[in-house]
Amino acid sequence: MGCGQSTDGFSNYGSSPHNSQFMTTNNSSLTMYGNNNNNGSMKNGGEGDEDLNAKEVAVDRSTLEAYIQLEREIAEEEASNPLQPLELKAEQLARITQEIKEMEVNLENLERETSSYGEQTKDSVETRKFFIENGIQEDPLSPDQEKYLDSANKQEIAAQELETHRKQRDQLAEEVAELEERASTLQAKYKTHDELLSRLFGGEYGSVKENQLEAELDELEAHRGRIMEANFKWRQAQMMLEYACKQLAVAVQKWQDLPTIPTIDLEIRYSVAAETRNNLVAASQNINGAQRYLDNVNFPYCAPGEVDTLNKQATEYVFTDMQSHERHEHAHSCYSTTHKRANALLQWFDTVINTTIMKDLQEINEKVKEKTLELRRERVRLIQEKGTKTQGTCVSKDT
Template sequence: MGCGISTDGYPNQGGPPVYPRSPQIVSFEKIGAMNNNNEFVTMTNTSRDVDRSMLEKYIEIERQIAEEEANNPIQPLELKMDQLARLGQEIEAMEAQLAGLEEQTAMIGEVTAESVETRQFFIENGIQEDPLTPEQEQYLEAANKKEIATQELEAHRKQHEQVSQEVAELEDKAKRLHELYREHDSLLDKLFGGEYGSVAENQLEAELDELEAHRGRIMEANFKWRQAQMMLEYACKQLAVAVQKWQDLPTIPTIDLEIRYSVAAETRNNLVAAGQNIQGAQRYLDNVKFPYCDPSEMQTLGKQATEYVFTDMQSNDRHDHAQACYSTTHKRANALLQWFDTVINTTIMKDLNDINEKVKDKTLELRRERVRLIQEKVKELWGMDIELDSTLRTEDFNVEELAKMMVTEGQVVKVEAGDAESERAGTPPLLSRDELAPVAFQHRHLRQHV
């Protein structure tokens, strides 16, 4: 490969189905027929079923298969079905967790307050002259945890619904491809049988099968990395909004409790969504160790920062500590996104371009050999020459566009009123090549885990 990554760099599974490509010459049952010169020639049962339209249809189906396989829906379908099953399991666990939090909040509320949601409690009790009592802080934290759990559960339910729709669409596309495979096989059965038409055809078929299996592994890796990359892009925007909102908080008069709560809640909601998106990216690449924003960092953001957002805003020291936490996570998330861009652009896309060219060239070689065999057989059967299109008759594929085509937003966690409010939110500067996680790290983990 162009980047030094061997075939073992991608999983040996998930490639496109291998359909029979072997035109095998039949053992003919001889019958008599007249050619165009009124000469008696040897014919077969098979030849009676073969006409020019069938030969041209065979060529056309191979062209359609080449187009469909350029962005094979079968691999994303399998991956999204797996993600759908995971989402279902996570939803069940979240529902149980939320039930426990609701019970816990209700028990605390009996002692400390009658409020059932953070907004009402904060506005009624967030008087800056008198800090919250430990019991009030405990209740506020419990209520906030419950709201976060509710938010995460709702996001998962939306994801489940959207991914279900994507699975249904991919199933239709996969069905279309399988129908082409079956039609292709049927025509091959009518055209050929017995043994290979030539040694060259046999060898070309074996080489093409090997190349397509390799391409399948690279395409699967490409899909996973690009899907995770898109989720990281959303996370970075959400973290930028959270940092900006949190910076704005001290400028809001303490008497404006409604506005202060709203800003803090937006901070929290964007932090929660960003955390879920980063975790979603990790699920797609669950065996790749992220050099930034690893699970322990995200746990810190979720447990020590997000859950205490309404108490952290009560004092300057706690506000500044939280600010440092949010800003650090924002910077590291942007570094992770930059690292992803580097992996995709310097490794996966080079491999994908290279393998696509090899598959295209080998497919064309095999096509020409089969057309030659068909032409020879027609001349043998009917004593005439025919011309058949021996090319793929397709324009060169835009590999960059095809690489992105199957990536969808179905599993992205969005914030209703936050994602678009990043005009004033700053973006950390890009890291230099020396500062970014090294290329050797990327290649090692691609070989071992992707």
């Protein structure tokens, strides 16, 4: 498959409409001070509810400076955009928590299946001990031994996947907590900003131009939100794919080294085979994770079917495949091919991100910056004008 076949998949970078609404709502809170649902009243210093139309703040140089400083602080907070990653990572945390519950049930079932193969499993179901205790070398495995070996291997894989998921869950929980704190700070600044403008203008727009500029900025922010969401998802997927490529490279090298280890060194041979398997499992998890981030994008390489083949036809039988030259070579071909295709997929990711998404993001950032400055200048003008009318003094121009 060529890259061109996935054009439809990333024409909108794989973003989802419901997430763009999240960004529109929060970015709009920066400017939609005319739409407060507080019926024109708010708490003020413990004095009780006040009629905003009846009492407005005094407009002087300090008011203007406070407004400009608040705008700058909000712009700095928005530069790292904690709101959107918070929603995405919170969704991911909920999903991985559910997956852990399902994996725990699956592991229990595999443990029961493995223990059903005989008394030898009561002391230990570790494949390494089975190898050592039974002295398996070049002799072919019996049918029961092979079934037990495959079952024990599946159990070990399931246990490894569960442990990896638990670590990912813990890391995500920390990231979500940090993002929640940053988002709370930004939302507090949004609220202060809204209250200041509402008190300045009594909950009304200062001018028709301000109303128009605000609507135009909201539209640009919504569009930027979709591009930023796409950029976040693609970069998270890219990071996971980079890990997968490194893990596949280690697996291929370890598998190549295996025939050079004497068959009498059973523990070393098992250790190398286990390390190969562990890297293959981790790589497949990362590739699947990248696909989850971009669930409506068709990957030109390493599609779900290919990863499933790697797991079912190769990874689960790694200890059986190490017993004969023919099976070893077949497995090596499978691992090596997947590694090459994963590298090709990573290059495709780089192309999409650098030539498409970043170009669009740079363009929309410039438009948002220009429109934000336009709106700020109009509001500064209105504040200056209001100060001149109410106090008969001229406030210095500050853009």
